Amino acid sequence: MRGWVIHRTLVVAVGHTPQEARLWASKLPAFRKASPEAVFVLAQAEARRWEDLVSDGVPDIDVVAKGARAWADLWA
Numbered sequence: 001m002r003g004w005v006i007h008r009t010l011v012v013a014v015g016h017t018p019q020e021a022r023l024w025a026s027k028l029p030a031f032r033k034a035s036p037e038a039v040f041v042l043a044q045a046e047a048r049r050w051e052d053l054v055s056d057g058v059p060d061i062d063v064v065a066k067g068a069r070a071w072a073d074l075w076a
Helices: 002-013 018-025 029-033 036-055 062-074
Strands: none
Touching: 018 062, 036 062
16 A cells, blocks of 8 residues: 555655645555554654655655645645
8 A cells, every 4th residue: 555655655746736636546456455553653754754754854855745745635
């Protein structure tokens, strides 16, 4: 399941909306089987991971962190 969360994060980061990413992900069997609670927990953890990297000064990942947060907030 983690692979498609990361992929959705990157799709959002390159300009798609979280809703568009969710629509695309809904075609994947693993995504359809996952509970909304599980998606929420994993998306929140992924967003925090990218935000921590930004805080640590890793260059050029702000847009990915923003995409991850947008994807995570969709599930909040």
